Amino acid sequence: MPSPAHRRRATGRVTLADVAQAAGVSPITVSRALRGERAVAAELSDRVHAAAAALGYVPDSAARALASSRSSLVVVLIPKLSNTLFVELLDAVQNALVPAGYQTLIGITHYDAGKEEAALRSFLAHRPAGLIVTGSHRSPAATALIEGSGVPCVRVMEVGEEAGGYSVGFSQRDAGRAITQQLLDSGRRRIAYVAAQLDPRTLERGEGYEAALAHMGLADHVHKVLSAEPSSMALGCAMLERVLREAPDTDAIFFCNDDLAQGALLAALRLGIAVPERLAVAGFNDLPGSDQMVPPLTTVATPRREVGEQAAQMLMKLMRGEPVQTPHLDLGFRVVRRASA
Amino acid sequence: MPSPAHRRRATGRVTLADVAQAAGVSPITVSRALRGERAVAAELSDRVHAAAAALGYVPDSAARALASSRSSLVVVLIPKLSNTLFVELLDAVQNALVPAGYQTLIGITHYDAGKEEAALRSFLAHRPAGLIVTGSHRSPAATALIEGSGVPCVRVMEVGEEAGGYSVGFSQRDAGRAITQQLLDSGRRRIAYVAAQLDPRTLERGEGYEAALAHMGLADHVHKVLSAEPSSMALGCAMLERVLREAPDTDAIFFCNDDLAQGALLAALRLGIAVPERLAVAGFNDLPGSDQMVPPLTTVATPRREVGEQAAQMLMKLMRGEPVQTPHLDLGFRVVRRASA
């Protein structure tokens, strides 16, 4: 007997039950056949698939998530979409996850702890199967949300056992040190470090810069020029002018990101500042276009695509409950020497 | 009486019922208080909120979606993450949707009809509240999926009533025509159109280019150089060399995207080709960096952020069942004359 009409809430969608009826089997069999679970008799399975296709059945992932308490959603939290670095990271994550049947929910934190918490809170409601977050520095509340959720989580762009859990990245500090060393090796002694955005990774690169100078006995010549503004080519131009005005004897600049360095190279071109003769310029990340600059930009190639790919692979293992041999994966970096320094 | 132990499947999460018990009210009251629905007595509401906070309750959106047959997910389909254009569009969409309580599921179609269909199929299972898709050209199957789902959908980057529904964008054809006219106005007569990727919008810009030439009686001098490769600065460099080799009398090039034009400008600098004296260069989209080039790039500023913002606003109206006054919103474009042409 149907329940009274006023009790019904049918949504008009084609459901498992409809497919089952059309195929002449039970709903459970449809569920199993469509998920490819266990052995369902080939003949039944065929009938089910035919019926599903004929009816245009689309499974309801909310119902599935509720019943199975597991979903195919992976949350990815990155700071900004305006930094190509994160877009490429995201792209690599997607390329690994989508073919495996996962969907990604992307949250932009704008380098803001409060926004990260809000994003976490709103995304965790979807019971994601996994989580990828940027870096290791976050608020206690955000950390508590992640841990309390029990959802497997991989941190990217920094490696470190201190924060526990799982991480994929490289040492920002060592990379900052290596590119500074490159400038020192080419004879530069008045090296400025110019940074924008001032996120934790940018500051770590600055520590590497300081360490390289200190190692050469140049601790007195540490010259950091910092701006909290977001990184951009236009800002790179402005920062170049500022450095040369404030410290005219500067013979090299290490920019914390390639967009700044690209802007500075173009500004140098306009201003007639010879690079690298008068001023050496180095960047960080090897972003698109850096190899096209005039002169081509010396920089640090960072493995963000590999980071994204490996983080996704690691997360998939965790989501399947498989063991992870290397919970903290250091993918390294590479100094790319081109003509600008 | 509890059901037999072997029947239980509790997930260990804090549920509505737990909050209700802690607050000493019924689950429905908790549901209403937390959603801010109707008038719940202020005192009860306070007790509920306190209990929810104390227990760290996170609502289950799968259960909510199942029970209410409505979700807070919005699906956004874009072709590529490697084109800054789409990243900015996406960013604008997110900025509008997230504060309103929606979450976005992003699908990358790679300009592939099959991938678009697959993305649609997998995302529609989540019963999204709304859909934003790029352009109007898609497979019949994809169109059928969208229409069959009944989910409100806004198309972006092209405007047109032909395809019905809702759209926000501008005329790619008119924009292509306008920038070509700019080159003609500055006295150029041997103008090449260089395009990559060859998506529908790129081809429409090419039509505008042809129309402008034809209008000046220069139909015989239409010179299109097309590459199906993805757009990039390096490709712009290669295309510049190819054009000047194949048609040495070319005095202007209109590139379908600024990344190509930027690459060409840098190549010209390396090769000693005077821009704009020997060769005028125009781009499209006014991407970051175009104003920093040497010389600065003449281009068409396209309103992708406004497109994203307005599409999100329109979609929110549709999702709330409100009427939309202008179902096809043309946001125009602007020719930005700088030094390169």
Add this chain to the structure above:
DNA sequence: CTGAAAGCGCTTACAG
């Protein structure tokens, strides 16, 4: 290999 029953955690639709 297949199925009937129960349950996932919410909200709807009534009733009071």
Add this chain to the structure above:
DNA sequence: CTGAAAGCGCTTACAG
């Protein structure tokens, strides 16, 4: 303003 009952569309955990 508040609540008891039913149901959303699946899957789990058994049983056969």
